[in-house]
Amino acid sequence: MKVNILTLFPDMFTPLTTSMLGRGLEDGKWELNLVNFRDFTSDVHHHVDDTPYGGGAGMVLQIMPIKKALDSLANKGKVIITAPQGKTFNQKMAQEWSKEDNLTFICGHYEGFDQRVYDLADETVSIGDYVLTGGELPTMSMVDATVRLLPGILGNAASPVEESFAHGLLEYPQYTRPEDFEGMKVPAVLTSGNHQKIDEWRHKESLRATYLHRPDLLENYELSSQEKIMLEEIKQEDTNA
Known part of the structure; x- marks a missing residue:
């Protein structure tokens, strides 16, 4: 280009x-x-x-x-x-x-x-x-x-696919070492090695971030049946927090 x-x-x-x-x-x-x-x-x-x-x-x-x-x-x-x-x-x-x-x-x-x-x-x-x-x-x-979306610009080809707005939702939270910093711990699921659970957690947290910080994005976002369940859980968790 x-x-x-x-x-x-x-x-x-x-x-x-x-x-x-x-x-x-x-x-x-x-x-x-x-x-x-x-x-x-x-x-x-x-x-x-x-x-x-x-x-x-x-x-x-x-x-x-x-x-x-x-x-x-x-x-x-x-x-x-x-x-x-x-x-x-x-x-x-x-x-x-x-x-x-x-x-x-x-x-x-x-x-x-x-x-x-x-x-x-x-x-x-x-x-x-x-x-x-x-x-x-x-x-x-x-x-x-x-x-930055052009091939070869970013080091990780998956990065533009996973980040905020790529699929209509904000990106999920990211963590790196140390696992425990002054009592602030990385969510246990991310160190579990269970990739299915990790993917589920990331998807839900992406939905949570969008609901909490950019709810306007959900107005034109078509929720799947699983995402609808996740969103209800998020709303309940937010109410109980």
């Missing part, structure tokens, strides 16, 4: 070149192409914004340098704008995007884009109901969530 990012601040994307994603870059598992669309301006001062027609506060990003930057790309693939009015990004979108050969993100700043810029994009996406100074941080979050 090749990820193109149109931005006024390419230096902000250093985090994508570190850790597992950085190793993936070095190993050729994905490509990162940072494009400063200020380089595509036509005036001597390299202006990328102007005052809005009709008046108003702030400056608006112009369409011309962004369109020229897009046209410079050999293959744009899916073009994504990060903006507060977009649909909220989620794990399902990351999974869908991870199947693309090319992704292009356009990062906004100031009071937003000339409305015609949105016509250049396939999707407008937000990471939540709040406003940031620019689109770089949301873009980094979405790139991280997407690229």
Whole structure:
């Protein structure tokens, strides 16, 4: 996969070149192409914004340098704008995007884009109901969530399958050594060696975490008959706690 990012601040994307994603870059598992669309301006001062027609506060990003930057790309693939009015990004979108050969993100700043810029994009996406100074941080979050799903990026191929949101539920609790730390013990089932019991415990605890911390996720989650029994047990245990 090749990820193109149109931005006024390419230096902000250093985090994508570190850790597992950085190793993936070095190993050729994905490509990162940072494009400063200020380089595509036509005036001597390299202006990328102007005052809005009709008046108003702030400056608006112009369409011309962004369109020229897009046209410079050999293959744009899916073009994504990060903006507060977009649909909220989620794990399902990351999974869908991870199947693309090319992704292009356009990062906004100031009071937003000339409305015609949105016509250049396939999707407008937000990471939540709040406003940031620019689109770089949301873009980094979405790139991280997407690229980590590519084959060979994570050390354990099973990790993306078992983690939170992969199947609509939060991930179950994890433990490692020591088994007993200042009286805080690892659940006995995890050291029992009984893998069926361990799987059952993890499934129930995943359901418990979702019920306690993100009950909204259960609204669109189709519970199996066994999960319904588990959930009733969880509710009873929560009442008795």
